[in-house]
Amino acid sequence: AQRVTQPEKLLSVFKGAPVELKCNYSYSGSPELFWYVQYSRQRLQLLLRHISRESIKGFTADLNKGETSFHLKKPFAQEEDSAMYYCALISGANNLFFGTGTRLTVIP
């Protein structure tokens, strides 16, 4: 069975500091992983997916199969990055399976 673990429910960093939101997964197959984000009073939306290998809003995430991790990183946090972040993977049934989320607060 699949599992997505986001160990930090809350994370606070100062503006300009690096930020890393942790995500670990358990999945028997070859995983496809995503980060979704929900800003205050906005809907849940895709931030990035590992297959695209892209940087979105300064965020990157590298799939580490050895450590079964897909941590989200940004070198310099901005206030507008404050949001709820969900890590997700595609399950065997080809559906999205979400972690419980991490609420990031960037302190001015």
Add this chain to the structure above:
Amino acid sequence: DAMVIQNPRYQVTQFGKPVTLSCSQTLNHNVMYWYQQKSSQAPKLLFHYYDKDFNNEADTPDNFQSRRPNTSFCFLDIRSPGLGDAAMYLCATSRDPGGLDTQYFGPGTRLTVL
């Protein structure tokens, strides 16, 4: 502005009284999903429609049903809501199934059961 719309945004119902939540989309996507998100928990997929094909998750209670009368609309029916069904219900769409395609979410309907 193409989007996923959910009505109502807040719904209050009584224990055991049937309730219907609505979702509509202007994206002309083939797939529509319903998720349940309880407080401090992950969104959990209940079921989805790929065109007219209904796909129920194995652990979705029988109390939850869905209808998709056309491409644009999808409904979530809770036949006999219990206190444990109080949650945020999220509708999402994607062009294609399989999870790889980006899912576009609605704002959600927060259900309260009295």
